[in-house]
Amino acid sequence: MDASAHSATDTHAKSMTGADIVVSCLNEEKVKFVFGYPGGAVLHIYDALYKQNGFKHILVRHEQAAVHAADAYSRATGDVGVALVTSGPGATNAVTGIATAYMDSIPLVVISGQVPVPAIGMDAFQEVDMVGVTRPCVKHNFLVKHVKDIAPTIKKAFFIAKTGRPGPVVVDIPKDITAHVADFIYPKTVEMRSYNPILKGHSGQIKKAVKLLLSAKRPMIYTGGGLVLGNGAAELVKLAKALNFPVTNTLMGLGGYPATDKQFVGMLGMHGTYEANMAMQHCDVLLAVGARFDDRVIGNPKHFGGQKRTIIHIDVDPSSISKRVKVDVPIVGDVQSVLSDMNEILAQEENQTTDTADWWSQINEWRGIQSLDYVYSDSVIKPQYVVQKLWEVTKGEAYVTSDVGQHQMWAAQYYKFDKPRRWINSGGLGTMGVGLPYAMGCQFADKHAQVACITGEGSIQMNIQELSTCAQYGLPIKVILLNNRYLGMVRQWQEFFYENRYSESYMDSLPDFVKLAESYGHVGMRITNPADVEGALKEAFDRKDKFVFMDFLTDQTENVFPMVENGKGLSEMVLSPNTASRLKGEE
């Protein structure tokens, strides 16, 4: 291990315990926050962090929330998120957070305590094989067995987490190792013969791609989470503007292109807009950037492949290319670097655009269908209306986190994200319970920012204990609970596909969320009247220093539209009854 990690030139190495080395490494990495929860195996580390004042430790109420908060901190800032948990149950509690980050390619370093080396394999108290448990849901993991390996391992962990396609890295450290003493030398660089991500795109492929884009009659740009994580949004905007091409974002990619721009056709996929899905299906040249054609995005791959189109795919991860859909021009590289090269090549072209007038008039016709239209009611609060008003009240500037379900889709459809790293949700794993810890991570990332957590009464209860953490650190988060007393997305599928048999999707015995929030010292509000929605949101966001829990009682029967049903093609959307009947009337 130390053979491949270059030693620092510093000859005044200080002798210290493994625990102090862990803490010093985190400070060398300029970590600002460590989200964690103490326990037996990490007591030495907790003692060491007590004695330092580099990073701040944030005490959560459950290890899952520690990892989610670190994950959101990373999504909001672009820095590596750090979590610290104890062995056994602390480690297994962290696994959902790690898997969530893995699916969305979020760079994390998770340090877990382990039983002392001689106790490993003895079924010791609070022992679990953390390296084995997390192997399928980490980018990489390490078990450190010697105190001298701590520093080079943590250096590698940060390097692996943030380079290439980012992801979580677990460093499992036995307790006795943190008590042993070694000289502390933090390696300045890392070199690994087995790990060299490709950053620069192949110039021939890039030239070919630009030529193809300029030959397109019906072009389309489709970007995902990779564009946001790879900080490529500015270059993409430049390219899309120069070409005047339509742009769609995946759920993970929202904010990668400004949603209020006229070239933006909305999110695509299972609950994408009509125009985005139709344009995706019918385009002749598709530029995919940091996206992976997943099942929720393109629907049935056979149906998608049934339409002929030329696909250019930029991704830092070669294994994401031609995985679900065969690609014509693969470009492996860092999205920012490749897009910047594309912009340069485009600038040298004689004709820097292509005639897309017919294509745009077709798209505008699709747009005219207004697939996100819904019927406002003055007697019951429509969830879509709450999100629209939230966007207005926060002027589109808030960090918005969501949990998983209907409210997540409405948040994605109706909050117009103009900037990257503002929309924080669990797209890949679809983890209920991320919303509140995600909001915590965002608020630590930017303490003056407006942070809204759009959630449901099912999801919020999966990490409701974090109301206590929010109180401890005075986080002025605004929880926007769209409370329909149902596990809404489950109910919607049961309505559509199980003949209204609402098996276990109704939630009885909900707490009084207002009183619950108040019991932690927060402000609680219950809003039942549509006329009060805007005023209540304004009042909540005016309370800049308070955590406000807003319980919106919403329409229990509202469904998310459009919808591409499981196994169906992207252009086979079911429109809302309202849209469908309006179209019928127009015929």
Add this chain to the structure above:
Amino acid sequence: MRHIISLLMENEAGALSRVAGLFSARGYNIESLTVAVTEDPTLSRMTIVTTGSDDVIEQIIKQLNKLIDVVKVLDLNDGKHIERELMLVKVKATGVFKDEMKRMCDIFRGRIIDVADNSYTIELTGSCSKLDAFIEAIDRSAILETVRTGASGIGRGDRILKV
């Protein structure tokens, strides 16, 4: 189609489980997997025999390359290569089988490496299909026990997998 994939990886604890875990998690087939340290003690060499369509094999190679510990991956089927597998077979060596087994062993260029009162243990090396052919050729009722190593593969001539 059957492919033989060779790879070099860091000789570290858990490296084998990362490869095996990848195959099971993504539903890829493993017909055999052999691994041992190379002349460079920091490196392990692994040979994996798998089956799949071209698309699946392409994904397998990419996913193997994505593992942090994997240094190099080579699909031996991309060029000329040799594969060898070792099999030990314990067979009955009583009555008619006594001569029969000796003769079959000679035909397949095997060696009898252990002789007991009632049995021979035969060592046989060759391609997987040669070993299969031997099993097919002898009387099934004579087989007491078999153990196979799985294939090891290497490129012919200048095709070298090295760091």
